[in-house]
Amino acid sequence: MGKPTTLASTPVLALDGVGKSYNGISVLRGISFEIAPGEIHGLLGENGAGKSTLLKILGGAITADAGAVLFDGVPTRLSSPRDSIAHGVSLISQELALVPQRTVLENVFLGGWANAAGFATPAADRRRFDELCAEVGFDLDPHALVASLPLGKAQQVEILKALARGSRVLCLDEPTAALAEAETEQLLEVLRTLAARGTTIVIVSHFLEEVLGIADRITVLRDGAQIATEDASAHTSDSLVRLMVGREVAALSRTPAPLPDSAPVVLKAEGLTNDRILDVSLEVRRGEILGLAGLVGSGRSETLRALFGADRISAGRVSVSGVPVRRATIRRMIDRGLALVPESRKDEGLVLRRTTAENIALPSLGGRQIGGIVRQGAEASAVDRVVAMVDVRGSVRHVPVGALSGGNQQKALFGKWLVTPPEVFLIDEPTRGVDIGAKVNIHNLILDLAAAGTAVIVVSSELEEVMALSHRILVLRAGRVVAEFPSPADREDIMSAAFL
Ligand SMILES: Nc1ncnc2c1ncn2[C@@H]1O[C@H](COP(=O)(O)OP(=O)(O)OP(=O)(O)O)[C@@H](O)[C@H]1O
Ligand SMILES: [Mg+2]
Incomplete structure (x- = not known):
C-alpha cells in the first residue's frame, strides 16, 4: 500500500x-x-x-x-x-x-x-x-x-x-x-x-x-x-x-479485419421512419462493423430498435440477406438471425434470478427447459470464456446474475451470444460500466465475431470506441443519417456532423 x-x-x-x-x-x-x-x-x-x-x-x-x-x-x-x-x-x-x-x-x-x-x-x-x-x-x-x-x-x-x-x-x-x-x-x-x-x-x-x-x-x-x-x-x-x-494492460491495438469486396449485404434498411427516426437508410455487409455516432437523442438506439422490430415503423423497409421482412417483430427478426444487446441490461437483457451460465445458454436453448442445462460443446466453452472474463473465483456459475457487479453483468450479456453467433449483431453501448481490462476483451470479442462473418452495428456514446471498432461510421442527427465516414475517420469531422 x-x-x-x-x-x-x-x-x-x-x-x-x-x-x-x-x-x-x-x-x-x-x-x-x-x-x-x-x-x-x-x-x-x-x-x-x-x-x-x-x-x-x-x-x-x-x-x-x-x-x-x-x-x-x-x-x-x-x-x-x-x-x-x-x-x-x-x-x-x-x-x-x-x-x-x-x-x-x-x-x-x-x-x-x-x-x-x-x-x-x-x-x-x-x-x-x-x-x-x-x-x-x-x-x-x-x-x-x-x-x-x-x-x-x-x-x-x-x-x-x-x-x-x-x-x-x-x-x-x-x-x-x-x-x-x-x-x-x-x-x-x-x-x-x-x-x-x-x-x-x-x-x-x-x-x-x-x-x-x-x-x-x-x-x-x-x-x-x-x-x-x-x-x-x-x-x-x-x-x-x-x-x-496489478499488471500492465494491453492497449486496444487491433483494428477490424479487412472486408473482402465480395462480402454480401446482410441487412438493408430503406427509409425507416417512426416518431423517433426519419428516413433512415443503411446497409451492413457480412463481417462488417458499422458504427452509429451522434449525440444522445439523435436516434442511434432508436435505429437499432427499429431494425430489431422492437419499435414499430410507420414507413420503410428492412431486408435480411435480400429477403424483405414484412411487419417486423422481435420474434421474426430473431428468426432471421438478428440479435440486440440493449442499452439497459436490467430492463431487457438478462434474467436476473438465473445464474450467468443459465443466461448464457438461454438464447441457444430455445424451447428447452432452463434448469437442467447440459453443459457441452459450444455452451461449455462459451460459459468458460465468459467465466474467465467475469470472475476469477468462478462464482458466476452459481450466483444469480442479479448479484454480480454492474460491469460483470454487462459481460454476461455478451456471453449469451457466443454460443450461437447471430447473423446480424446490434450492440448498444457494449462497454458501459465495464473496466478497462474487460473493455479490451469485449472489443476483441466483437472483432472476432465480425471476422467470423457476423455483420455488426454498434452504438456507443464514446466516440473513441465507435472509431476503434468500425469499418464505416454513420452519423445521426435529430433522427436522420447526416454523414458517412469510412475508417479511419477524423474525430473532428464526426463531431461537427453530429452537432451542426
Ligand atoms: N447480493 C450479493 N450477493 C452475493 N455477492 C454479491 C452481492 N452483491 C455484490 N456481490 C459481489 O461482491 C463483489 C463486489 O461487487 P461490487 O458491486 O461492489 O463491485 P464493483 O466494484 O462495484 O464492480 P463494477 O465496476 O462492475 O460495478 C462482486 O464479486 C459481486 O459479485
Ligand atoms: Mg459497481
Whole structure:
C-alpha cells in the first residue's frame, strides 16, 4: 500500500477496517481511509472490486459486517438509508431513486425530510427549490414530470434532493457512465462547485481521466482489498491501471479485419421512419462493423430498435440477406438471425434470478427447459470464456446474475451470444460500466465475431470506441443519417456532423 496521505482538517468521514461478506465470501475487507470536508474522493477498481458495495455501506443500503464508519470522529451504526440520510450522506446510484410519474419539485422534497422542521409549505418548497437551483446553477422546470427528463437532468434532480435533505457527503456510483460528453462536463462542474462549498464527494468511475481531472485523492480497491489511498496528483491513468489490475494492460491495438469486396449485404434498411427516426437508410455487409455516432437523442438506439422490430415503423423497409421482412417483430427478426444487446441490461437483457451460465445458454436453448442445462460443446466453452472474463473465483456459475457487479453483468450479456453467433449483431453501448481490462476483451470479442462473418452495428456514446471498432461510421442527427465516414475517420469531422 502506498504512503497514506494526511489530512489538513478533521475528517468528516472515516472508515476503520470495514468489511463485508456474502455467503462466506469476503467481497470487502480491512478498508480504512479518511475523507476531509469538501474533498472529492475517487474510488477506483476493476469490475467486482467492491466499489458499489462500499458506497452501499455508506448509503445504509447494506450493513458492513466488520469495522466502523465514523462521522466527525464518532463511530456510527448505519443500518438503513434513513440512518445515512440522518448523518448527511446521500447515495446516488445508476438506477436513480426517483418517482417517474411525479414532478421534479415533488421528487426533490419527497420523503418529507425538508418538512422535519414543520414549516414546509408548497410555497416554501418552491422558494427552497429556486435557491438550491441557483446555488448549483441548475436550470430545471419544477413542474416537469421526471419521466420526461433526459438522464442528465434526472441526475440533477437526485442531487437537488440530496441537497434539500442537507447532505454533506454525496456518494455517486458511476454517475457519468450513461451521460453524453456535454452532460458529463456539466456534472463534473457541478461537483466541483459543491465541493468548493464544502460538500464532500465520493465518486466511482471507470473513466480514469475523468477521475484524475476532478478528484483530490483516490482510493484503489482490488478484489475487495484496499490497494492505495493517495493524492490524485501523484497519478496518471497508466499508474492507476497498474494499481487496479496489478499488471500492465494491453492497449486496444487491433483494428477490424479487412472486408473482402465480395462480402454480401446482410441487412438493408430503406427509409425507416417512426416518431423517433426519419428516413433512415443503411446497409451492413457480412463481417462488417458499422458504427452509429451522434449525440444522445439523435436516434442511434432508436435505429437499432427499429431494425430489431422492437419499435414499430410507420414507413420503410428492412431486408435480411435480400429477403424483405414484412411487419417486423422481435420474434421474426430473431428468426432471421438478428440479435440486440440493449442499452439497459436490467430492463431487457438478462434474467436476473438465473445464474450467468443459465443466461448464457438461454438464447441457444430455445424451447428447452432452463434448469437442467447440459453443459457441452459450444455452451461449455462459451460459459468458460465468459467465466474467465467475469470472475476469477468462478462464482458466476452459481450466483444469480442479479448479484454480480454492474460491469460483470454487462459481460454476461455478451456471453449469451457466443454460443450461437447471430447473423446480424446490434450492440448498444457494449462497454458501459465495464473496466478497462474487460473493455479490451469485449472489443476483441466483437472483432472476432465480425471476422467470423457476423455483420455488426454498434452504438456507443464514446466516440473513441465507435472509431476503434468500425469499418464505416454513420452519423445521426435529430433522427436522420447526416454523414458517412469510412475508417479511419477524423474525430473532428464526426463531431461537427453530429452537432451542426
Ligand atoms: N447480493 C450479493 N450477493 C452475493 N455477492 C454479491 C452481492 N452483491 C455484490 N456481490 C459481489 O461482491 C463483489 C463486489 O461487487 P461490487 O458491486 O461492489 O463491485 P464493483 O466494484 O462495484 O464492480 P463494477 O465496476 O462492475 O460495478 C462482486 O464479486 C459481486 O459479485
Ligand atoms: Mg459497481
